[in-house]
Amino acid sequence: MIGVDKGYTEALTDSEGEHHGTRLGTLLAAESDRGKERNRRRAKLRSIANNAARRGDHAKAHRITVNNLGQVKRDRQAARHRAQVRTEIFTAVHRVVDKAATVVAEDLTKSFAGRKRLGKNVNRRLAAWTKAITAEALANVSERRGSAFVHVNAAYTAQACHRCGRLGRRDGDRLHRTVCGVVWQADVNAAINIPRRAGDPDIALHTPHQRVRQILQDRTDRHRTRLPVQDSRPAPPSGERIIPTAQH
Numbered sequence: 001m002i003g004v005d006k007g008y009t010e011a012l013t014d015s016e017g018e019h020h021g022t023r024l025g026t027l028l029a030a031e032s033d034r035g036k037e038r039n040r041r042r043a044k045l046r047s048i049a050n051n052a053a054r055r056g057d058h059a060k061a062h063r064i065t066v067n068n069l070g071q072v073k074r075d076r077q078a079a080r081h082r083a084q085v086r087t088e089i090f091t092a093v094h095r096v097v098d099k100a101a102t103v104v105a106e107d108l109t110k111s112f113a114g115r116k117r118l119g120k121n122v123n124r125r126l127a128a129w130t131k132a133i134t135a136e137a138l139a140n141v142s143e144r145r146g147s148a149f150v151h152v153n154a155a156y157t158a159q160a161c162h163r164c165g166r167l168g169r170r171d172g173d174r175l176h177r178t179v180c181g182v183v184w185q186a187d188v189n190a191a192i193n194i195p196r197r198a199g200d201p202d203i204a205l206h207t208p209h210q211r212v213r214q215i216l217q218d219r220t221d222r223h224r225t226r227l228p229v230q231d232s233r234p235a236p237p238s239g240e241r242i243i244p245t246a247q248h
Contacts, residue, residue, distance in 0.1 A: 002100035003194035005157065005187050006134055012092045013187035014099065015195055021092030024085065028130070031081050042069060085130055086137075093137040097147050104195045105138050106154030107205060152197035155209035156216060158190035166220045167213070 003015035012020040045068045053061040097103060142149035159170050161177055161184065168177040168184075175184040197203060202215050 001102040001104060001195050001198070002096065003191045003196075004096055004103060004105040004138070005190040005194060006106065006131065011187075012096060012134070013191045014096055015188075015191040016099070017185075017188045017191075019187075020095045021088050024088045024092070024130070027081070027084055027088065038074070045069060086133055089130060089133050090137045090141065093134075093141045094145075097141050097145050100147065102148040102150065103138065103142050104150045104152055104198045106157060106190075106194055107151045150198050151205055152194055152200075153203050153205050153207055153212060154194075155203075155207070155212040157193040157197065158186045160189075160193060160216050162189050162192040162196075164220070165216060167216060 005013045011022045011024055014020070045064055049061040049064040049069070052058075052064070139149055141147075156167065158175065159167050161168055161175070161182070164177075166177065168175045170176075170186050173186050175186040175189050177183070203212055207215075
């Protein structure tokens with residue numbers, strides 16, 4: 001079993017700490033920046049054409065529209081970019097499936113809105129995220145190659161320390177543990193936590209993220225106070241339940 005996290009740079013990170021598809025972030029950022037510059041130039045030309053049409057110079061407006069504001073070249077470039085992205089993602093997924101008979105990944109159809117306000121450039125790049133293609137690749141490649149594919153709840157997988165379970169502060173691709181001062185690579189930390197979610201009896205796929213946070217907090221509180229850890233398994237026929245002591 002191997003866990004997969006779609007990381008901060010859009011690459012896939014597995015629970016062994018290896019990154020796959022590392023060119024993806026560069027491809028997306030370059031295309032986003034190129035599209036920004038292209039749209040800026042097109043807006044300027046469109047303004048010139050509109051001004052010419054208002055002055056009655058319809059010939060100039062027509063020349064600009066036909067020769068500079070067409071869609072053929074832009075659509076061809078967009079199709080080439082989509083093909084490069086799909087190739088990078090599917091190649092990365094194949095490398096992950098090479099390693100394990102069971103692949104566990106976060107549910108990429110669920111989105112979590114952050115409270116932090118982001119700049120225009122960051123929002124533009126985030127709009128190019130390829131979660132749908134990654135989800136398609138994970139499902140299709142796993143099925144074709146005979147590997148089991150399991151979806152789990154992604155809430156706080158990158159913010160909960162994989163060693164002690166306590167929530168930390170994430171800053172980009174780093175997770176800072178404020179209690180002990182440890183800093184983890186957030187994507188690797190999440191990839192280690194994700195397989196554990198597959199067997200977590202309390203956190204289901206659609207458990208609300210507020211409830212997930214409360215569950216994680218309750219567990220760390222029990223750990224600190226050395227209270228017994230409640231066994232969530234059904235009671236045996238005898239009606240007695242064994243409650244194990246929290247491990248330290």
